[in-house]
Amino acid sequence: MHTYGTGRVNKEGHLEIGGVDVVSLAEHYGTPLYIYDVALIRQRARGFKDTFEKLGVTAQVAYASKAFSAIGMIQLAEQEGLSLDVVSGGELYTAIKAGFPAERIHFHGNNKSREELAMALEQRIGCIVVDNFYELELLQSLCDEQGEEINILLRVTPGIEAHTHDYILTGQEDSKFGFDLNNGQAEEALQKAMGMKGVKLLGVHCHIGSQIFETTGFTLAADKIIQKLFEWKGRFQFESEVLNLGGGFGIRYTEEDEPLAPSEYVEEIIKEVQVKTKEFGLAMPEIWIEPGRSLVGDAGTTLYRTGSEKYVPEVRKYLAIDGGMNDNIRPALYDAKYEAVLANRVNDPVEETVSIAGKCCESGDMLIWDLPLPKASHGDLLAVFCTGAYGYSMANNYNRIPRPPVVFVENGQAELVVRRESYDDLVKLDLPLNVTVRQ
Numbered sequence: 167m168h169t170y171g172t173g174r175v176n177k178e179g180h181l182e183i184g185g186v187d188v189v190s191l192a193e194h195y196g197t198p199l200y201i202y203d204v205a206l207i208r209q210r211a212r213g214f215k216d217t218f219e220k221l222g223v224t225a226q227v228a229y230a231s232k233a234f235s236a237i238g239m240i241q242l243a244e245q246e247g248l249s250l251d252v253v254s255g256g257e258l259y260t261a262i263k264a265g266f267p268a269e270r271i272h273f274h275g276n277n278k279s280r281e282e283l284a285m286a287l288e289q290r291i292g293c294i295v296v297d298n299f300y301e302l303e304l305l306q307s308l309c310d311e312q313g314e315e316i317n318i319l320l321r322v323t324p325g326i327e328a329h330t331h332d333y334i335l336t337g338q339e340d341s342k343f344g345f346d347l348n349n350g351q352a353e354e355a356l357q358k359a360m361g362m363k364g365v366k367l368l369g370v371h372c373h374i375g376s377q378i379f380e381t382t383g384f385t386l387a388a389d390k391i392i393q394k395l396f397e398w399k400g401r402f403q404f405e406s407e408v409l410n411l412g413g414g415f416g417i418r419y420t421e422e423d424e425p426l427a428p429s430e431y432v433e434e435i436i437k438e439v440q441v442k443t444k445e446f447g448l449a450m451p452e453i454w455i456e457p458g459r460s461l462v463g464d465a466g467t468t469l470y471r472t473g474s475e476k477y478v479p480e481v482r483k484y485l486a487i488d489g490g491m492n493d494n495i496r497p498a499l500y501d502a503k504y505e506a507v508l509a510n511r512v513n514d515p516v517e518e519t520v521s522i523a524g525k526c527c528e529s530g531d532m533l534i535w536d537l538p539l540p541k542a543s544h545g546d547l548l549a550v551f552c553t554g555a556y557g558y559s560m561a562n563n564y565n566r567i568p569r570p571p572v573v574f575v576e577n578g579q580a581e582l583v584v585r586r587e588s589y590d591d592l593v594k595l596d597l598p599l600n601v602t603v604r605q
């Protein structure tokens with residue numbers, strides 16, 4: 167078993183996380199259950215932050231809360247001195263409810279509504295990452311109306327797309343996000359933004375992809391942007407105080423994944439920005455990054471109870487669990503791969519290969535194909551690792567299945583941060599039909 171963070175096997179042969187036996191967590195909170203290893207989240211956060219500090223670079227490490235947004239999680243991000251990236255009124259509202267300092271909130275999105283932008287201005291958040299011309303117009307009219315001032319970054323698409331081991335270079339990026347850096351759109355946006363009253367343009371932002379294992383995509387993006395910043399200094403006397411290089415740092419889901427440590431990504435990025443800005447005679451900007459998955463992904467484990475089985479002779483054995491695509495849609499949506507163990511019998515020898523089926527009425531609701539396990543029967547506990555990012559945040563109520571609770575574990579203590587949804591919660595938005603059938 168590959169162990170993450172504080173994960174270990176105790177003398178009963180049970181999986182233990184944060185010093186807490188997960189068998190006792192299942193008994194206390196029921197299953198399915200999301201468990202977060204708080205010490206591992208802190209370790210990852212410090213891995214990013216300390217590297218900037220060690221190298222004396224002014225930075226903001228913003229937690230991309232789309233990976234997992236809940237009040238307790240936002241408060242943990244605050245404890246660790248992170249900034250926060252939100253992408254909707256709902257994520258912004260959660261951050262405010264959590265008491266997160268507004269000046270460290272950055273607001274993203276390719277179609278922010280007038281109401282969402284107004285809320286951001288009212289809350290005086292740290293920065294809006296402007297995505298398009300429509301948003302620039304909305305912002306101008308809101309600043310005029312509300313008499314507010316706001317910091318912005320311009321999101322640019324540098325023509326670099328990165329996924330895991332590959333990156334693609336294109337003259338123009340076919341993406342719904344941001345101002346194209348290669349066809350004049352970014353210059354047009356820059357000139358508009360520089361002329362806006364109440365708007366302070368701090369710099370530029372880009373995000374090149376997700377689950378990236380190499381630094382080349384980031385350093386190429388930095389090169390392209392710095393080259394542009396050099397041009398813009400000459401043409402428009404614009405000097406960027408901030409360079410935000412987004413998120414996308416990869417994590418280990420299975421043994422095929424070989425991510426770098428947070429410090430390694432950060433060191434390479436800093437080195438490149440220092441070298442290139444020096445080469446072009448530009449001042450070193452603040453570097454901002456936005457990790458989501460790499461802060462919370464491998465800190466999350468989902469615990470399920472096993473139930474029915476189906477044997478298809480000479481083909482496979484299906485083992486069903488009490489969750490599935492409701493609490494983890496990633497296998498169905500992205501063909502994502504996970505590892506898992508029987509959490510109540512971790513040391514038992516592997517005896518068979520089973521495929522883990524969810525409980526939704528959908529054939530595609532398969533969590534893991536061909537998983538080697540000890541002989542499992544109903545009532546065992548299955549722990550699926552690395553579900554901390556985009557698990558709870560993409561959970562849904564298909565088949566009217568309530569969403570599981572979230573528990574934080576640290577130093578032998580467990581704390582519920584999201585309670586289990588009830589059947590009453592499921593119907594609370596429904597209204598009875600008032601129209602009667604006309605005879």
Ligand code: LLP
Nearest residue numbers: 230373376377413414415456457458459556
């Ligand atoms: N910044 C921006 C502008 C982003 O669009 C994203 C992710 C991040 C930061 C954080 O990226 P991360 O460090 O988490 O890779 N639902 C998908 C992932 C979608 C990512 C969208 N943007 C999944 O489950 O894999």
